[in-house]
Amino acid sequence: MNQHVKAETAEPVHIRPTGTEDVVRLVGLKRSFGATAALGGVSLTVKKGEILGIIGRSGAGKSTLIRCLNGLERPDSGEVFIEGREISRLSERDLQPLRRRIGMVFQHFNLLSAKTVEENVALPLKIEGQPRAERMARAAELLQLVGLSEKAKAHPASLSGGQKQRVGIARALAARPALLLSDEATSALDPETTRSILALLKDINSRLGLTILLVTHEMEVIRSIADRVAVIDAGRIVEEGAVWQIFADPKSGVTRSLLGAIRPQLPPEIAGRLAAGEGAETILKVDVAGDAARGPLLSDLSASVPGPIRLVHGGIDHVQRQPVGTLFLAVPDSGGLAQTIAFLKDRGARVEVLGHVAGPV
Incomplete structure (x- = not known):
């Protein structure tokens, strides 16, 4: 909703100063x-x-x-x-x-x-x-x-x-x-x-x-x-x-709930497969903003952590000219999970483990 509609106007009328911030x-x-x-x-x-x-x-x-x-x-x-x-x-x-x-x-x-x-x-x-x-x-x-x-x-x-x-x-x-x-x-x-x-x-x-x-x-x-x-x-x-x-x-x-309608959410077909125990992959929710969202986060992650880490949903939006994103990553349970989380947090991301899935999503 960044559309800018500008009506033709007369000379603007200036509001008198209030004397207070x-x-x-x-x-x-x-x-x-x-x-x-x-x-x-x-x-x-x-x-x-x-x-x-x-x-x-x-x-x-x-x-x-x-x-x-x-x-x-x-x-x-x-x-x-x-x-x-x-x-x-x-x-x-x-x-x-x-x-x-x-x-x-x-x-x-x-x-x-x-x-x-x-x-x-x-x-x-x-x-x-x-x-x-x-x-x-x-x-x-x-x-x-x-x-x-x-x-x-x-x-x-x-x-x-x-x-x-x-x-x-x-x-x-x-x-x-x-x-x-x-x-x-x-x-x-x-x-x-x-x-x-x-x-x-x-x-x-x-x-x-x-x-x-x-x-x-x-x-x-x-x-x-x-x-x-x-x-x-x-x-x-x-x-x-x-x-x-x-x-x-x-x-x-309440803020997270209000944001739920416009921020990326894990698709139901993936959310329905989440389990608490171990599986083939762990699903991470990664929130990034500002500098953390500007850089090549995923390519740097792939270069630093071994294993086929995949983006399964999400993306980057812009709010007040600042990048704000939510990414859902699938990380193999066979290794690299702790390293992945540490890398993302070091880059300023907020990371949440949502659960595990038995097979590829």
Whole structure:
């Protein structure tokens, strides 16, 4: 999903400096509903201009976290800083101007069917009380940014799902926010449309320096555009780091499970033959990244360790311009296994013995 879709745009509108490196800072955030703990002490930061992906399964706490960020939910304890200001204890009146610094993009678009595309985009500015001429000029600028100038007078019912989401993105940018919250924004879209929307978000981030917090349950979305990822499970951040590093060496079980859909897995016909005891061959899972994945690892291994070591599945991908790979090797049980594992670990690979097979795979 590295496709780059770039709409024709007007001169970019620059967001005013915030005076702080952290656009978002959460400290020990806790929120419970009855006996159920939705958030169990979440702490994280989002730097100005970065895209942070927050990923987790349904019920992990993602929605509650979003609602605490935009002030719709009050935490039981902990602090929520937006551009250096703690918001969790502000009155509703004091929250209003801060909410304008946060744009929201929703899964189901939330467009008003009775209004035209340009009127939907300009709605936040109408609520602010801006003159019609100014808000229509801003709407036109943003529709050009998202590639929908020709749809300004159309109504949402005539738009495709991807076009509706582009309108939603334009509307979220209307008030020149410092932070864009994307809440499962591509979940209702087909894969091709998803690629175009993610490319648009990446382009907006690059052009405007806009900070984006992306909430999703799809690891492919994180892989496509995020700089960092935080994995949330049962209301806690269980893992956090640069996307390529998390892909290369996931520490938690939930992260490994989420990665399972997009990382190479041992084919079922081989996995079904694995046994615990000795056999003709041992199957190794080898994870490599960075420098370990750039060099001629397998040819060097063949030159250093005797025996017919074979690649049975896997390959090298690129995440954030870093090579990240998973290889499945068959090593003869007759000799060379310990030497093979030692060689791979010495090259920086992570090696796991999956089991043995009775005959060639």
